[in-house]
Amino acid sequence: MLAAGHRAAQVCLRSARLPLPSRFIHPNPTIRISRSSPVLSQLRLFTQTRHLSTDQSTNQSRTPDAILSPETTSPRPPRRRRWRSSLIFLILGISLGTALRFTLSPPTPPAPGSDEDEYxxxxxxxxxxxxxxxQSLSQDPNYISWDAYSGFSSPPTHTSKPNHTTVVQSRITSGPLSGSRGLPFQRIFHNPSSGEIISILYFGSGTSGWPGVVHGGALATLLDESLGRCAILQFPSRTGVTARLELQYRQPTLTSGFYVIRARPMADERDGPEKRERKMWVEGTLETMSGKTCVEAKALFVVPKGVTLKPLVEGF
Incomplete structure (x- = not known):
């Protein structure tokens, strides 16, 4: 047993590389212990074990933050940064919630003819x-402009009936769709040399089918009217009806915004001059102010035979 303890002590001392005294001096001068004595080996083993137990107790008394190295600890974010992140998420949540509420349940537009509506x-x-x-088209000498159906407006006279409905009020785009909730702005630009029509208009909240999106029927009505205006201005009779209308909806048209309708006559070499006076294809687009196409349209307009239609006045 002493031999085994002696060997273990020698291994521990070699790994620690501690200097060993050549001779251990006992408190009693008459007793001398040699370096290779088993008693000295047991004493050295006891000393090493005591040191190990002391280090372990010291480490247990230290806090976990002190034991871990700085590389292994993750510093907590500053309190100011946490408050900033919370404030950003709060603002985003309120903004998205408000936008969703106004999209699904928009506010009621003002009543037509009210002071708020007029304002x-x-x-x-x-x-x-x-x-x-x-402004660019207004300064272009190749174009003439007017507000839609402004040529029908006439001041009331003493012979006018109190409940008489004017021509402007009878038109769907200038009567039921008038005011801030409908089509409060419709400016028409016409190029007589090319026959092109450019209409700039505003879709109010009352034109929506789905909340925030213009109804497809309202778009069809505006395109039919704009393309028809382009064709009728080319007919000598200044009248005509829609024979065919083709639409391709490319992307949603949102309410409460300005849009552009462009209409151009489609020349057909097979049609002679007499035929073009009574029949004409017109193509057009409804675009955003930045030029993105929302709807593409193509229509055929004719002057019916055997039916006398009242010519439209200038400024329709």
Whole structure:
């Protein structure tokens, strides 16, 4: 047993590389212990074990933060950064919630003819007149412009009936769809040399089918009217009806915004001059102010035979 302990002590001492005294001096001068004595080996083993137990107790008394190295500890974010992140998420949540509420349940538009409606209509018309495209076309000598159906407006006279409905009020786009909730702004630009028609208009919240999206029927009505205006201005009779209308909806048209309708006559070499006076294909697009196409249209307009239609006046 002493031999085994002696060997273990020698291994521990060699690994520690501790200097060993050549001779152990006992407190009693008459007793001398040699370096290779088993008693000295047991004493050295006891000393090493005591040191190990002391280190373990010291480590147990230390806190976990002190034991772990700085590389292994993850510093907590500053309190200011946490408050900033919470504030950003709060603002995003409120903004998204408000936008979703106004999209699914938009506010009720003002009643037609009310003071609020008149004020909003004036503001929209002022904003439309200041658009860069409107100002550019207004200064172009190749185009003439007017507000939609402004040629039908006439001041009331003493012979007018109290409940008489004017021509402007009877038109769907200038009567039921008038005011800030409908089509408060419709500016028409016509190029007599090319026959092109450019209409700049504003879709109010009352034209929506799905909340925030213009009804497809309202778009069809506006395109039919704009393309028909392009064809009728080419007919000598200044009248005509829609024979065919083709639409391709490319992307949703949102309410409360300005849009552009472009209409161009489609020349057909097979049709002679007499035929073009009574029949004409017109193509057009409804675009955003940035030029993105929302709807593509193509229509055929004819002057019916055997039916006398009243010619449309200038400025329709």
């Amino acid at each position: 909003l209509t004036t503001q929209i018309r002022t904003q439309g007149a200041s658009l860069a495209l409107v």
